[in-house]
Amino acid sequence: MSSRVFPDWEQIHSLKPPLTDGELELAKFLDENLPTAWEIYLQPYLNGDKPDLVILNPSIGLVIFEVKDWDLKSYHSKQECFFDQKTNQIRNRISHFVTDSCGTYPIQSPISQVERYRENLINFYLPQIGGEIDSNPKNLSAFKVAIYFHNSTTDQAIKFIFTDQEKYNEKRCVVFGRDLLNPESIKKIVLDFDRPASRSMREDWASEIRFWLKPPFHSMEQGQPLKLTPEQKRHIQPSPNQHQRLRGVAGSGKTLVIAQRAANLASEGKKVLVVTFNITLWHYIRDHISRARFNFNWDRFEFWHFHGFCANFLKENNVQWPSNAEGEKLFNQRVPELVLETVKSGRNKKNRRYDAILIDEGQDFEKLYYEVLCEFLTKNDELLFVVDERQNIFKRELSWINAMEGTRFRGRWRELKESYRLPIPILEQVNTFAEMFLPNIGLVPIPQVEFEQRDLFDPHLQWKDVISFEEAKKLILKTLDFLTKKQSVHPQDIVVLVPTHFEGWKLVKIIERHGMRVNHVFEDEHKSHHHKKAFWMGDSRLKMSTIHSFKGWEILNVIILTPPDGHRLEENLNSLLYVAITRTRQNLIVFNRNSKYREFGRGWANKWFINNESEANVGDTPF
Secondary structure, three states, X not given: OOOOEEOOHHHHOOOOOOOOHHHHHHHHHHHHHOOOOOEEEEOOOHHHOOOOEEEEEOOOEEEEEEEEOOOHHHEEEEEEEEEEOOOOEEEEEEEXXXXXXXXXXXXXOHHHHHHHHHHHHHHHHOHHHHHHHHHOHHHHHHEEEEEEEOOOOXXXXXXXXXXXXXXXXXXXXXXXXXXHOOHHHHHXXXXXXOOOOOOOOOHHHHHHHHHHHOOOEEOHHHOOOOOOOHHHHOOOOOOOOOEEEEEEOOOOOHHHHHHHHHHHHHHOOOOEEEEEOOOOHHHHHHHHHHOOOOOEEHHHEEEEEHHHHHHHHXXXXXXXXXXXXXXXXXXXXXXXXXXXXXXXXXXXXXOOOEEEEEEOOHHHOOHHHHHHHHOOEEEXXXXXXXEXXXXXXXXXXXXXXXXXXXOOEOOOOEEEOEEOOOOHHHHHHHHHHHHHHOOOOOOOOEEOOOOHHHHHOOOEEEEEEOOOHHHHHHHHHHHHHHHHHHOOOOHHHEEEEEOOHXXXXXXXXXXXXXXXXXXXXXXXXXXXXXXXXXXXXXXXOEEEEEHHHHOOOOEEEEEEEOOOOOOHHHHHHHHHHHHHHOOEEEEEEEEEOOHHHHHHHOOOOOOEEEOOOEEOOHHHOOO
């Protein structure tokens, strides 16, 4: 047998628990009959999802297999009607059931299970590929799914999955039984078996897919020397059997500390869960981990945003999703409660257990979220909870963190007070803003003037009060032209932050008509998240985001449009604007429509700063 099987056959035969008969026979069949360009992965990692089998051809695509050794005599399926709250229509769905000595009860649909693996891969783990699929849905054909029933015929399997054989759609999911495990039928199992290449697959995608299927070893030499301040170094050491609280100011390197600590833990062989609140932010942390000078295996990590972790856990454990009629309460309370109930009952199909859990954006977490995550800790019981109270944009009640009641937190707060990312002129305005609008909340940033990156900053601040969206739109276009054409700034180093998805959509269309491509987070009318999951800093396009979604990120050039007076965001606008003005590493430009901030804006010099001393000609600016 060939060496394109991972793990190799010697390792496969010593796996614990061992492969099922179906998994083993399908793997042997594929190894003996697939062309050599196909790679075969058994129980690949996939951020802890661990599907049964995946095959990959860099020129064609991949197929994710779910293998069932079921005796279908004990299983049945039926078509049921349900009310789809998204479309307000009555629809049909197929439900599956098993009967044993305890009775009859529902089971997870095999087709939804294998489709979830694919969805996670292209929606969360590889957002850049997901973005390409969103742009051209035909690219999805490179990512196929299949279900193999080892103890059934193909006809029996299809009838079980689809109930009516006429509804079988092999392009959605290939379903087959043991009778197709013969060389003449392999084209029915792997539809692209004999194609030389596919337009839907890009060969440069293969290495990114392999990263998640078989996470590589990261050597110390692969990392880059990162200079940590003494203050940061105090917090990157593993601390078993401790739950620690770390508060830090904007630009203090909170994310860098999390990444370095995660790498340090993984180098000791610890299993680490990195959790954010923002759906896009964990990619940023993973990039920081890749720069760490430690030896570790990437399969020591799982990366999730909290609600994605909860949703995935419930689906893989076949827990019925609660009613969407619960509205905001659904994700804030009911879903976390269900996860807590499920894991406490001993249900954890993928054995998601972690020696350490590192939480970023802790100010966005309810106490319930913390309690949920604690249930997934091993006896090592290590947790780091990182917050910036001034960035509490969801107005969470944070007294539980300070009081430590009902938690495993012990000892005083750890603190990061020095800000080394924010240029000094911008940091001065950040502190002024906090004094005026967020008094007595959080730590006051201290400029770290001696840190070596400080010399790289030539900050520019610009504040302009505007009356309307139309006025702001014209000035934003002029500003983008000024930055890209006169200042030679690359669009990928610019973000435009807006209050809402509605205005974001309008502005995206205007900017794209102006000739600039945009990478954005804005949801469409169906509340789809496909733009948000495709939002990542490596994209070469101009960035556009709501302030909420850009929390935790940093970029060289930030353009902000504030909401007008009386906007629905008014209640927590101070924290939102604080988040926005602390995202920059160099230039900050604000178009303000809100009267409460006009006095603050008058304190800005509104000129280019060169080496923090001389000033350029104001006429060079677009205003």
